[in-house]
Amino acid sequence: MTDLKIGVVGIPGKWSTEVLADALEARTGFRCVVDMADAVLDLENRALVANGQNLCGLDGLVIKKISQEYSPATLDRLEMLRFAEACGVRIFSRTRSILGLVNRLSCTVTLANAGIAMPATCVTENIDAACAAVQRFGGAVFKPLFSTKARGMTLMDADEGEAVLRKKIADFKVENPVMYLQKKVNLSGRDLGMVFLGGDYLGTYARVAQTGSWNTTILHGGKYEPYTPDDDLIDLARRAQAPFELDFTTVDVGLTGDGPVIFEVSAFGGFKGALEGASIDAATLYADHVIAGVSA
Missing domain, CATH: 3.40.50.20 (Rossmann fold)
Structure with a gap:
C-alpha cells in the first residue's frame, strides 16, 4: 500500500x-x-x-x-x-500523445510518415474525387474523423452505379465535410488487436465477425479469440505504436492477401479484448506500470 x-x-x-x-x-x-x-x-x-x-x-x-x-x-x-x-x-498516456490519435486523420498521417503499411487511403472534401477513389478501389469504407468501434462508418461499393454512389457520398458528407475513405480489404472476417504496455508487447487477440457484418467489432456482433502472431507482425505493430509514445495501447491490424496492414493505433487500448481474447489482465499490469511511473 x-x-x-x-x-x-x-x-x-x-x-x-x-x-x-x-x-x-x-x-x-x-x-x-x-x-x-x-x-x-x-x-x-x-x-x-x-x-x-x-x-x-x-x-x-x-x-x-x-x-x-x-x-x-x-x-x-x-x-x-x-x-x-x-x-x-x-x-x-501524456495528453500530447493522445491528442495525436483522437482525430483519425492525425493518426493516419503519423503512420504514413513513419512508413507503416495501411490500406489505400484518400482524404478529400470533393465529392467527385471521393467517387473516383471508390471506383478506383472497387469499394471503400468511409470513416468519420472522430469515432470509435466503427460507429458512423459506411461501406461504399463501386458497382452500385455512379448516381447511387454520389448520393451516398453526399449524404455522408453532410456530417463529415472532410471525407476519409480507405480501400475495403478482404480480412476473411477477422482482424487483430495487438497489446502494448510502455512500448513492450504483451499479446494479441483476434476479433472475429459472427453475423456476416463487413466489420469485426464487438459492437457489430464480433467475438474475441486468441491469436499467436509471428515476429514480423509483432515488429510491424511495435513500429506503428512507437511514434505515439503511449503508456498503454492496442494496435489494430488487418491480415490481407497482400500482407498485414495497420488500421489504427488506439488512444486508450481495450481491456476486455486483452482479457477475453488473450488472457491478459491489462488493468492490473497497467496499474503497476502507473504506480512505478509516478514513484520514479
Whole structure:
C-alpha cells in the first residue's frame, strides 16, 4: 500500500474504467473516477476540479476513456487535462500523445510518415474525387474523423452505379465535410488487436465477425479469440505504436492477401479484448506500470 493519489479519467460505471480504478485502489487505498463532463477548469485559481477533487493536486491521472464517443469536444477535454499536466500531475498516456490519435486523420498521417503499411487511403472534401477513389478501389469504407468501434462508418461499393454512389457520398458528407475513405480489404472476417504496455508487447487477440457484418467489432456482433502472431507482425505493430509514445495501447491490424496492414493505433487500448481474447489482465499490469511511473 502506498500513499499515492492516482485518479482514473473514464466513464463511471463502465467496466474498463471501474476495473482500473479497482486495481489502483487495491494498491494505494485511494479511489477517484473522473467524468470530464463534470470537470471545471479554473485558470484564475489554477485548479481543475471534478466532484470536489482538485485534480491538479493528484500524483497521477490515467486516461482510460476521455468521452463516450469521440468528437471535437474530446480535444477540449484533453486540453483541460493538459493544464493539470503542466501543474505537475503525471498523466498516462501524456495528453500530447493522445491528442495525436483522437482525430483519425492525425493518426493516419503519423503512420504514413513513419512508413507503416495501411490500406489505400484518400482524404478529400470533393465529392467527385471521393467517387473516383471508390471506383478506383472497387469499394471503400468511409470513416468519420472522430469515432470509435466503427460507429458512423459506411461501406461504399463501386458497382452500385455512379448516381447511387454520389448520393451516398453526399449524404455522408453532410456530417463529415472532410471525407476519409480507405480501400475495403478482404480480412476473411477477422482482424487483430495487438497489446502494448510502455512500448513492450504483451499479446494479441483476434476479433472475429459472427453475423456476416463487413466489420469485426464487438459492437457489430464480433467475438474475441486468441491469436499467436509471428515476429514480423509483432515488429510491424511495435513500429506503428512507437511514434505515439503511449503508456498503454492496442494496435489494430488487418491480415490481407497482400500482407498485414495497420488500421489504427488506439488512444486508450481495450481491456476486455486483452482479457477475453488473450488472457491478459491489462488493468492490473497497467496499474503497476502507473504506480512505478509516478514513484520514479
